[in-house]
Amino acid sequence: MSMDNMDDSDSNDESPGKDDNKKPLLLDNEKARNDRDKDEELLLLETSKAEKRRRWVSIYIMYFTMFLSSITFSIAISAIYPYLLEINPSANATFLGFVVAAYSLGQLLASPFFGFWSDRRPTREPLMVSLVINLVFNVLYSYAGAFPSSVAGYVLLVSRFFVGFGAGNAATTRAYVSYATTVAERTSAMASISAAQALGFIIGPALGLAFVPLGSTGLTIPAIRFTFNIYTGSGYLNTVLGIINLVMLIFVQNIKAQSFTSTPTSTSTMTINSNTGDKRMVKVSSESDLSIPAQPYDRLAVTITLFLCFVIFFVFTVYETIVSPLSLDEFAWSKNHAVLYNNIMFTAMAVISVVTFISIKIGNSKKLFDERVLFMVGLFIIALSFFVLIPMGSEPLSVTPSGVNDVITNSSVVNISDFNISSYRELVGCHYPSQPWCVNQPRVYLVQYIISLVLMATGYSAGNAMCYSIFSKIMGHFPQGTMTGLLNASGSLARTIGPIFVTFLYDRLGPLITFPIITGLIAISIVIVFMSCARLVPYGAKRQC
Numbered sequence: 439m440s441m442d443n444m445d446d447s448d449s450n451d452e453s454p455g456k457d458d459n460k461k462p463l464l465l466d467n468e469k470a471r472n473d474r475d476k477d478e479e480l481l482l483l484e485t486s487k488a489e490k491r492r493r494w495v496s497i498y499i500m501y502f503t504m505f506l507s508s509i510t511f512s513i514a515i516s517a518i519y520p521y522l523l524e525i526n527p528s529a530n531a532t533f534l535g536f537v538v539a540a541y542s543l544g545q546l547l548a549s550p551f552f553g554f555w556s557d558r559r560p561t562r563e564p565l566m567v568s569l570v571i572n573l574v575f576n577v578l579y580s581y582a583g584a585f586p587s588s589v590a591g592y593v594l595l596v597s598r599f600f601v602g603f604g605a606g607n608a609a610t611t612r613a614y615v616s617y618a619t620t621v622a623e624r625t626s627a628m629a630s631i632s633a634a635q636a637l638g639f640i641i642g643p644a645l646g647l648a649f650v651p652l653g654s655t656g657l658t659i660p661a662i663r664f665t666f667n668i669y670t671g672s673g674y675l676n677t678v679l680g681i682i683n684l685v686m687l688i689f690v691q692n693i694k695a696q697s698f699t700s701t702p703t704s705t706s707t708m709t710i711n712s713n714t715g716d717k718r719m720v721k722v723s724s725e726s727d728l729s730i731p732a733q734p735y736d737r738l739a740v741t742i743t744l745f746l747c748f749v750i751f752f753v754f755t756v757y758e759t760i761v762s763p764l765s766l767d768e769f770a771w772s773k774n775h776a777v778l779y780n781n782i783m784f785t786a787m788a789v790i791s792v793v794t795f796i797s798i799k800i801g802n803s804k805k806l807f808d809e810r811v812l813f814m815v816g817l818f819i820i821a822l823s824f825f826v827l828i829p830m831g832s833e834p835l836s837v838t839p840s841g842v843n844d845v846i847t848n849s850s851v852v853n854i855s856d857f858n859i860s861s862y863r864e865l866v867g868c869h870y871p872s873q874p875w876c877v878n879q880p881r882v883y884l885v886q887y888i889i890s891l892v893l894m895a896t897g898y899s900a901g902n903a904m905c906y907s908i909f910s911k912i913m914g915h916f917p918q919g920t921m922t923g924l925l926n927a928s929g930s931l932a933r934t935i936g937p938i939f940v941t942f943l944y945d946r947l948g949p950l951i952t953f954p955i956i957t958g959l960i961a962i963s964i965v966i967v968f969m970s971c972a973r974l975v976p977y978g979a980k981r982q983c
Contacts, residue, residue: 496690497618497627500611501634503565503687506679507605508638509645510572511541511933512758514579514672516643516780518594519762520773521669524654525583525590530872531763535941537595538759541602542933548606549926556610560692565607566684572604573680580673584663601676608635609926618691632906633795636899639754640791643784646672650778668777739912739973742966744928746813747905749963751932753820754898756956759937760944761887764827767868768882768949770836783888787895794899802907809911810971813904814964819897821960824953826890829880836867837876875948882949911976 514521518537522529548568555564579597582590612631619627649656649671656667666674761783765776801807868876909925943952967974 492689492691493618497615499683499686499690500615500618501631503683504608504611504631505634505638506676506683507608507611508635509642509679510576510601510605510676512639512642513645513676514598514642515758516646516762516784517649517669517672517777518598519766520776521582522591522594523773524669525585525594526587528587529591530869531941531945533591534763535759535937535939537591537598538755538937538941539934540595540599541605542755542930542937544599544602544604545606545608546927546930546934548603549609549930552607553609553613556613561610561614562687562690562692564610565687565690568604568607568610569680569684569687570604572601573677573684575600575604576673576676576680580665580670581663583665583670606930612926614690628910629799629903629907632902636795636902637788637791639758640784640895640898641788643758643781644788645675646777647781647785648675650774650781653774668774736912736973739970739975740909742970743905743909743912743974744925746817746963746967747909747925748928748932749817749960750820750898750901750905751929752936753824753956753960754894754902755933755936756940757823757894757898760940760952761891763941763944764882764949765887766866767873767876768835768887769884770866770868772866783891787891790892790895791899794896795903798900798903809904809908810967810974812900813908813974814967816897816899816901816904817960817964817967819893820901821897821957821964823890823893823897824957824960826886826893827882827949827953828957829882829950830886831880831883833881835876835879835881837870838865838867839870873945873948875946875950879948879950908974912974 515538519531519534522534522537552564552568575597579594579601582593582597585593612628615627615631649668652667652671654667654669656665656670658665761780762776765771765780766773771779798812802809870876906925940952940956943955
């Protein structure tokens with residue numbers, strides 16, 4: 439629509455008697471909301487297609503930044519436990535939980551810090567600092583093996599904490615996308631950045647496949663204690679991606695919410711780039727067009743959605759954390775084989791997730807399903823993915839000693855001197871007695887694991903997409919920066935608690951008890967969705983299931 443046409447339209451609307459039945463803008467009805475959308479959309483009109491293209495290039499860079507933020511968490515998830523055992527053989531799954539949680543704790547603490555910074559300074563500043571932190575500590579992560587084994591595990595933990603701190607820019611990137619889009623563009627843009635985050639979590643392990651051929655020896659430079667192998671490659675890849683991201687940030691426009699100013703007249707000025715003084719005159723109908731809707735959003739519905747999204751993040755982090763020790767214990771894989779096979783599995787999950795996201799987007803555009811129903815279906819499928827992992831057979835586990843001079847085979851204690859241990863490159867199997875359940879619980883079969891992975895990829899993708907969509911629609915036209923920050927914080931908190939929770943249970947109780955407990959927690963969430971479905975509706979819509 440041209441500016442001339444907008445002028446004509448405005449003059450016609452303001453003519454007395456033209457539309458005596460026209461309702462005030464703030465009335466809570468569909469037409470008023472549509473008018474508000476159109477008026478607010480004028481705030482970001484560019485004077486040329488080139489300017490619009492530059493704005494969207496900046497938004498796409500935010501997508502990549504969010505994707506990279508997620509990858510730094512997930513690309514190492516399959517290799518962290520084997521890497522931890524490689525540099526500190528006495529480590530257990532409980533310590534793994536703290537290493538995995540350290541990342542999310544760092545992200546949780548950094549999110550408000552970078553958010554506060556980005557509200558007061560150009561967005562590029564906190565983003566660049568966060569990436570530099572990420573670069574430095576990804577290198578330290580890869581160098582953890584150069585330290586003595588007594589401290590190497592703690593170096594790994596500290597490095598993951600600060601890598602997570604650097605990844606705390608997620609709220610900043612979401613806020614930028616919110617500022618840089620019109621209301622009409624925002625739903626799609628926020629869904630896209632959420633998809634970038636979700637795909638980063640799932641695709642990260644698939645990228646780890648590139649380092650499997652290196653094995654645990656890989657390429658070494660003894661003079662500088664440099665090792666590039668199956669465990670350290672992810673840290674160096676994150677470093678390279680971070681450098682690329684830093685260069686890309688040079689092209690990001692400085693767009694901030696507080697740059698908008700409106701007057702009672704029909705024009706307002708928006709600063710697009712404070713560094714260059716780039717200002718644009720845009721058309722606004724009146725000062726009242728920028729008013730907040732009169733009816734408040736449903737705070738209880740927002741709180742329920744925050745909890746449900748917490749559950750989605752929690753169970754997926756639990757799953758990503760536990761599959762590595764589970765595969766080592768249940769299938770007696772070597773550390774290298776565990777990295778290889780788990781990365782292959784997560785690659786398959788990535789493909790399934792992409793197909794699921796596309797199917798949901800097509801189905802949503804054609805109104806084929808109710809989002810609340812799909813949310814419950816996603817949670818149900820996730821519950822099934824844990825239920826399937828409950829040991830169901832009678833075959834005993836292969837057991838290997840942990841800190842004792844005995845080998846346990848088929849529940850019989852055999853003295854280690856009876857075996858030619860020197861002929862084995864690596865002892866594999868469930869670690870006894872650090873995990874006492876190894877000798878009295880049946881094994882989980884590989885087919886159970888594969889089915890569970892397929893279910894998790896499908897259920898998580900559906901649940902994650904619906905979580906953000908329902909949350910955004912409940913908020914309606916209200917500013918979503920603070921509440922989106924809370925949503926991100928709930929995700930970080932879930933990823934902090936989840937690994938510690940599941941590894942603590944798994945080490946002491948095994949899969950026979952751990953997975954039914956998690957299945958039960960998800961079942962409670964499904965009941966909550968069902969009982970609150972009447973409130974989980976878009977802003978202004980009638981409450982009904």
